[in-house]
Amino acid sequence: MTRELIMDESIMDGLTSGIDPDTASADVDLAAFARNLHRIRDHVGVPIMVVVKAEAYGHGMINCARVAREAGAExxxxxxxxxxxxxxxxxxxxxxxxxxxxxxxxxxxxxxxxxxxxxxxxxxxxxxxxxxxxxxxxxxxxxxxxxxxxxxxxxxxxxxxxxxxxxxxxxxxxxxxxxxxxxxxxxxxxxxxxxxxxxxxxxxxxxxxxxxxxxxxxxxxxxxxxxxxxxxxxxxLVRMGIASYGIEPAPGLARDAGLELEPVMTLRARLAAVKRIAKGDGVSYGHTWIADRDTVLGLVPLGYGDGIPVHASNSAEVLVGGRTVPIRGRVCMDQFMIDLGPGASAQVGDEVVVFGPGPGPTAQDWALACGTIGYEIVTRIGVRVPRNYRRGGA
Ligand SMILES: Cc1ncc(COP(=O)(O)O)c(C=O)c1O
Missing domain, CATH: 3.20.20.10 (Alanine racemase)
Known part of the structure; x- marks a missing residue:
């Protein structure tokens, strides 16, 4: 399956991203977005308004607006x-x-x-x-x-x-x-x-x-x-925001109504550091987590300056090498630490899926971990994070 990758490093007028897209990015699957809209249109049977405010809930307003029209949004x-x-x-x-x-x-x-x-x-x-x-x-x-x-x-x-x-x-x-x-x-x-x-x-x-x-x-x-x-x-007419972006308005609500949605955004990064720590070592500001055993930490180069909630500290999880692992210590402005576990073989440069369509944590999982709503998890992803727009594919 080939996919065309469109890089867009400036989602907002006058503001540009500040992270190399190889290091971290929000991948926006416009094909999944279009599929959601087609399914929604079939489900509701009336014209739809696709709500693209707030940078299309963080996905990028202009590209989402274009694809929404192509998908038939009235x-x-x-x-x-x-x-x-x-x-x-x-x-x-x-x-x-x-x-x-x-x-x-x-x-x-x-x-x-x-x-x-x-x-x-x-x-x-x-x-x-x-x-x-x-x-x-x-x-x-x-x-x-x-x-x-x-x-x-x-x-x-x-x-x-x-x-x-x-x-x-x-x-x-x-x-x-x-x-x-x-x-x-x-x-x-x-x-x-x-x-x-x-x-x-x-x-x-x-x-x-x-x-x-x-x-x-x-x-x-x-x-x-x-x-x-x-x-x-x-x-x-119905005004469709969150469902267009593939996020359930409330857990299971669309699925129970027979509407299958695909999360559109995948937030990913590559490990910027991997290090061993000993039992008893404190992690990140305030040492809010103390290692209860020798273990291996990974550094994810995204932080609250990018929209990662501080409430994710010691609560949310990410996917690395097919394994779900926890955030440990306080989320910082530009980075956070994850516990890869004792003896982990992860390397600098390994791919981390912060949240996405699964397998691994979804925006909805992050919302539950942070005591908020899926809307906020995707919308708050900031301008520093480059968006990669994918079209085509299945
Ligand atoms: C006035 C109005 N209509 C529609 C929507 C879309 O709501 P939802 O994302 O729940 O579909 C919003 C979003 O908050 C809104 O403010």
């Missing part, structure tokens, strides 16, 4: 207008939504670039009306109702007024209400009572909007977990 989703403009600058022309911005941000550029923008309250609607006037375009707006997450979105008490204002602005041609949407709090916990409550509020909010004459092209509520488990929450 929509892309970014958090910020700046991210969305970068997607446009890379040549993307399809439906694209962004939803998080401050009161003084320039919305003229996204409106002029045909980027759909969310509005959560009346001031944002005014910001968008002004931007539309300035660039002589109709702003495509997605009105957000807060159905119970208590994060962004109009609360139900303010929804009627927001709909009325939006209907007025639509009449003038300044905006078009292209979408109405919301976001779940606990869709990754199937059966949680908040899910049904939020669905009810969303349905009520849609009825209010309709009474005000709003006819959105797309109504969208579901993130990965809801899209996978709740057919009635799919509406016209």
């Amino acid at each position: 929509w892309l989703g970014a958090a910020t207008p700046t991210e969305a403009l970068r997607v446009r600058a890379a040549g993307d022309q399809g439906p694209l939504l962004c939803w998080l911005y401050g009161p003084d941000e320039d919305l003229e550029a996204p409106v002029a670039a045909d980027i759909d923008v969310a509005a959560h309250h009346a001031d944002q609607l005014s910001q968008l009306v002004a931007a539309a006037g300035a660039v002589q375009r109709t702003a495509r707006v997605h009105l957000k109702i807060d159905t119970g997450l208590s994060r962004n979105g109009a609360s139900y008490a303010d929804w009627e007024t927001l709909c009325a204002l939006a209907a007025e602005a639509e009449e003038t041609g300044a905006i078009r209400v292209a979408g109405i949407w919301s976001h779940f709090a606990s869709a990754d916990e199937p059966g949680d009572p908040s899910i049904a409550r939020q669905q009810k509020v969303f349905a009520d909010a849609l009825a209010v909007a309709e009474r005000h004459g709003l006819r959105p092209d797309v109504r969208h509520l579901a993130n990965s977990a809801a899209a996978i488990t709740l057919p009635e929450a799919r509406y016209d």
Whole structure:
């Protein structure tokens, strides 16, 4: 099986990686990403928005955006207008939504670039009306109702007024209400009572909007977990983030629903040092681990400066030479130590899989070891780590 390897050492504008890709890299399997999207599309049966915010959850926004379109993603989703403009600058022309911005941000550029923008309250609607006037375009707006997450979105008490204002602005041609949407709090916990409550509020909010004459092209509520488990929450579009990258929204959730996902990112490195230590020796800052026997340590050249959580100290594991071995001592800024075991024959330069699709630890395993979520494990992998993009192959 031959694979084409594309090196991309600068995943973010103006920032470049700072590690030789031979020494450590995050390998991003774009073919696996595309396969996930095809399977997701088959599973949900409605158009999908692939969420590429935060550098596509650490995988690299521009390459993931391109492959998502090739795989048939009808929509892309970014958090910020700046991210969305970068997607446009890379040549993307399809439906694209962004939803998080401050009161003084320039919305003229996204409106002029045909980027759909969310509005959560009346001031944002005014910001968008002004931007539309300035660039002589109709702003495509997605009105957000807060159905119970208590994060962004109009609360139900303010929804009627927001709909009325939006209907007025639509009449003038300044905006078009292209979408109405919301976001779940606990869709990754199937059966949680908040899910049904939020669905009810969303349905009520849609009825209010309709009474005000709003006819959105797309109504969208579901993130990965809801899209996978709740057919009635799919509406016209589902917003797929974590599942696209092959990570379960919660352990086993997709698999139990009959959806097979392949982790897209493999974080790997080569051992930079191997050394023998004696029973009683302390390891790394603070000596938080004391060897209970003579053993062999390996040095992995990645640290919290690269997004390796300090919480992985003495808890997470990695794969070396087909064996799973533990991190010992505190994770440092640039490196961490692993216990290769007494008599280990590992050599400097041996390959270490920090996490990947398996065999060996996955991002989900790391999340459990660090008391966090798989989302954070991949998203926090920093710019210093070069991304190797793989396409082709099986
Ligand atoms: C508004 C919104 N929609 C959709 C998503 C995608 O969620 P998930 O990664 O769980 O699919 C996110 C991500 O946090 C989000 O903030």
